[in-house]
Amino acid sequence: MTYCLAIQVDEGIAFAADTRASAGVDYVTSYSKLHCFETNENILVALLSAGSLATSQEVVSWIRRDLQQDNSENLNRFTRMFEVAAYVGRVSQAVQASHRAGLQASGVNGQATFILGGQVRGEPASIYLVYGEGNFIRSSADTPYLQIGETKYGKPILDRLVASTLTLRQATRLAVLSLNATIKSNLTVGTPLDLGIYRCNSFRRLVTSRLDSEDAYYRAVNDGWNEGLKQTFLSLPEFEWAEPTVK
Amino acid sequence: MTYCLAIQVDEGIAFAADTRASAGVDYVTSYSKLHCFETNENILVALLSAGSLATSQEVVSWIRRDLQQDNSENLNRFTRMFEVAAYVGRVSQAVQASHRAGLQASGVNGQATFILGGQVRGEPASIYLVYGEGNFIRSSADTPYLQIGETKYGKPILDRLVASTLTLRQATRLAVLSLNATIKSNLTVGTPLDLGIYRCNSFRRLVTSRLDSEDAYYRAVNDGWNEGLKQTFLSLPEFEWAEPTVK
Secondary structure, rough: OOOOEEEOOOOEEEEEEEOOOOOOOEEEEEEOOOOOOOOOEHHEEEEEEEEEHHHHHHHHHHHHHHHHOOOOOOOHOOOOOOHHHHHHHHHHHHHHOHHHHHHHHOOOOOEEEEEEEEEEOOOEEEEEEEEEOOOEEEEEOOOOEEEEEOOOOHHHHHHHOOOOOHHHHHHHHHHHHHHHHHHHHOOOOOEEEEEEEOOOOOOOEEEEEOOOOOOOHHHHHHHHHHHHHHHHHHHHOOOOOOOOOOO | OEEEEEEOOOEEEEEEEEOEEOOOOOOOOEEOOOOEEOOOOOOOEEEEEEEEEHHHHHHHHHOOOOHHHHOOOHHHHHHOOHHHHHHHHHHHHHHHHHHHHHHHHOOOOOOOOEEEEEEEOOOEEEEEEEEOOOOOOOOOOOOOOEEEOOOOHHHHHHHHHOOOOOOOHHHHHHHHHHHHHHHHOOOOOOOOEEEEEOOOOOOOEEEEEEEEOOOOHHHHHHHHHHHHHHHHHHHHHOOOOOOOOOO
């Protein structure tokens, strides 16, 4: 399984992904699910991927090839981010279609889902979720985050703390905490984490960083959060009841 | 959907359940999923139920009938809790089998899952999860809780805070927080909450309480937790990075 998350705040976008890939519990490996692209100064695009590793790797390879060959359809040619989302969806559908006969023969699902984020000059930064079916949604000011993969364990902390008005550093910290909650509750999501940070209107490469479980920052956040939750829990009021009479 | 939880600590057992029952989003009603039984002084049994409401209601009805008629198989006759779990599983299988033709014709799944908790004289208190298939597991000292229904949102907080050494009052508070996290993240789980509290070796009726969303204790826990999480989040260290060079 996988857990990927993007949080969009006024200052920019924080991307985070675990790196665990598994085919059953006895073949567990590590792959980056955060993909950056060498685009020109008018567009910045990053992708997070979940689902079939074969599909997501091939989708990223076709997108890179289109870009490197300057094909008629490639990341540098788009002037709106929703067009990029539609393009990623089309490439994903084409990859799945090319393997459909083989996948169906084995009863395997080759779907992959993507979070697309970045900025096209002339538009604000934005994040999109591209479904396995190729269609897509974008985040809203009320719900300024998108998740793919094993999303449920990391959602409660987002629902309590996320807001468009967080600083980009806070959004990054929140993404780390959401990943950390998922890793604690689900074996199929694991460290190291990949982080990507984009500052609005910079059109610069993402700042990327990999945090393993012994990373000092990761440990500080993990330990500080555990301790803070414990202290908060202990400070909450007691539920009072009267012991019942003997039946 | 449903979320039910039982936490077993050294002092006793805390049971908690939401009360939302839904058939789609446009037929949402409220049902208690915490079931107590009028057993004798040698056994105390409570059930939490999730899944098909028709199945779980009928299972509880048959268990009550067996008890009231003092049938050869009824709650008062068991001397080990695992036998009670096996009995609940058998009744559940019998109910499902009696409706199988009708359910299969409509393509409907009539499964229900149960958490069984309580104590038989001569044994320590214990909690069991009875699967839809009728088999069952019990909790362990390392993982002293069991969940059924929509379990993922409420699991991270348990994984950070649960321990057999919590007081019974703390276990009750933790159960309320786990329900609260689920309610915030998932529309199909809703207030009011039903709480049940059993003190080991008391063999007295469960202390039960219903908390709606305006209940003073529920609000105090919700608000205190939100505020504590926010303050903890703000106190965590910043993730530092250098802004990248222009590409």
